[in-house]
Every structure is written in structure tokens, then in C-alpha cells.
Amino acid sequence: MKSLSVFRAFSLFLACTHAFFYNASLDTRSMALGTLNTVVMGKTAVANPFYLLRRAFFGHEKRSALQSTCPQVWYDIAADFRREFNGCSRYASTAIRFSFHDAGGYSSKNSPYPPANGGADGSLLLSDVEIAREDHNPMQGFREYMLSKWNDYKDQGVGAADFVQAAGNMGIRSCLGPVITTMIGREDSSEAAPEGTLPKAFGQGSDQATIVQLFADKGISARELAALMGAHTVSRSFAQQKSGVKYASPQDDTPQVWDNGYYSQTQHRNTSSAAASFASDVNLAVPGTNVGESYTEFGNSGASWAKAFSEAMLKLSLLGLSEDKVASLVDCTDILHWDVE
């Protein structure tokens, strides 16, 4: 008798939850399961058993974004980029900067708007207005290249925002940098990100305090900022001649090698070197400041930089996404596990 009432109560519970999930809007269902997921699993963006629950309750339209294994098309994309980024080509280094500039459109000072508040939403690829801004010079040609590549894959469910972030991570890998956790499933926006969210390399706004504040508004600490700046280890400048930087000047002595030389070379500049630091690099590197101390730390320890860079790069790639969206992403890091020639 007792087991019969337990069975009836359980059936009633199932019927209620079923009715709730099928009658509630997709967003309400998503929120409810997202909260459950956060409470039980914590806030980390990893695949977990709640994807199964989510898939059972969501309609067809959300299914592709909620699968838990990385779709095959991403392995094809990785093989494609791997050929063209090989040897830390210019495409590879520009892909890294491009991913930063797309995600960097986020600021807590922006008025919130979906899907990523100006952050990692693919708008740098999709918006003619955004890419035309001086902040992004000279990446307009690279955008054309990325658009033509993306056109080859978009019909297979490949989003622009994911494409941009994954390409950046493939650029890092092609330069022999660390494997960055690569998540897929963002939503795209063709609305230009708000202006004034990206750092200045010279002149007004290139001082340390302004840059630290700009990154703090994105939720990125001084140490994380220092770690990210290490990407200038593979940087060359093609559009800063008016600020006195020669065309194609590198920002450290070994622009085709992913190493921590950028840090010590920026702090102790050698006047006979062909490397040209931007005012922003020099201002951030000043010893004795918060950011400068991290420059010293990363200059002394490549391992410490690799760890901090990998974590900060993942954070950057998720800027502006809601917690619920982050929890629904699929881990495609495996596409970067290739043996780089």
C-alpha cells in the first residue's frame, strides 16, 4: 500500500515536471535547467549529464547547439586552418588578434543586449560597420578571408562567433602556443559592438591606468591582462607607421616563435633590436606596478605564463555570454590536439 502511494506521488511529480517543461517557453526551460545545472555542477563550462536532461526537454530548434560531442565539421575546419596557419603564418597571428577584437567588444559599461553584450558574438566578422573602424586596421582583408572560409562551413551549423574564437585558438596552436579550451555553441550577432571598448596603442588612452580599467570593465584582472599581452610574442605591426612603427616591425625579437621573450624584451628594451614596442606595451610593463610585476613573473617563468595565458584566453573567448549559455557550450578542444609540424 505504502509503495503504491510512493509510486503515485512519483508519477504526479513526473507529470507536473513534464507539463512544466512542455508548456513553458524555451527560455524558461533553459533557465530552470541552467539553474539546476549551476547548483549541482558549479559554474564551470564543461559537458555534464544535464545536457541529456536538456536535450530531452528542448524542442528540435535547440538540439544542434546542445549536443555533447564536438561535431565532425570542426575537425574539418581545424585541418583546413592548420594548413593555412602552418609555421605561424600571418593568417595565424591575425586570427589571434581578430578573436581578441571580437570578444573585446564587451564591457560591463555597455547597456546589456543579446546575445553577448558586444562580446564574443561574431559581429567583427558579420558587421561591415564594426570592421571598418580604425581600431581594427589592417584586419579588413583578413575579415574577407575569414568570411569566404566561413561560407564553406556555415551551412553545416557553424556559427560565426565560434568560428572566430576557434580560429584564434588554432592560430595560437600553429605558433606552438598552448592548447586553449575551445568551446562551441555561441549565438551570433551582426550588430556592431559599441565603440570605445578596445585599448589604444599610442597617445591618449595608452597609459597603464586607462588600459587596466578598460580590461577591468571586461572582468579581466591586471595579471590576466599581462598574461594576454604575451600574445604580442608573435605580433608584427602593419598599420602604425604614423606612430613611428616601421611596416612589419615585430614586437619582440622572435615573432615566429611563441616564447616569453616579449616580457623581458619589453621591460628592458635593447635599442639595437629591430623589435618596436607600442607605447601601451611599454606603459604596461613598468616594473613595480601591478601589471609590471606580472610581466617580470612571466618573463622569468614560461610555465607560469602558459597557465595564466590559457585561462585568460578562455575567459576572453566567453566575454558577454550568459552563465546559462556558457554552461550549454560543447567542448571542442580536441580539434587542437594535432602534431604541429
Ligand code: HEM
Ligand atoms: C593594451 C592592449 C593591446 C593593444 C593596445 C594592442 C594593440 C595592437 C596593435 C596596434 C597591433 C598591430 C596592428 C598592426 O599595425 O598591424 C597589434 C597586433 C597584435 N595583437 Fe595586440 N594589442 C593589445 C592586446 C592584445 C591582446 C590581448 C591580444 C591577444 C590575446 C593581442 C594580439 C595581437 C596579435 C596576435 C597581433 C599581431 C596581428 C597580426 O599579425 O596581424 N593583442 N596589437
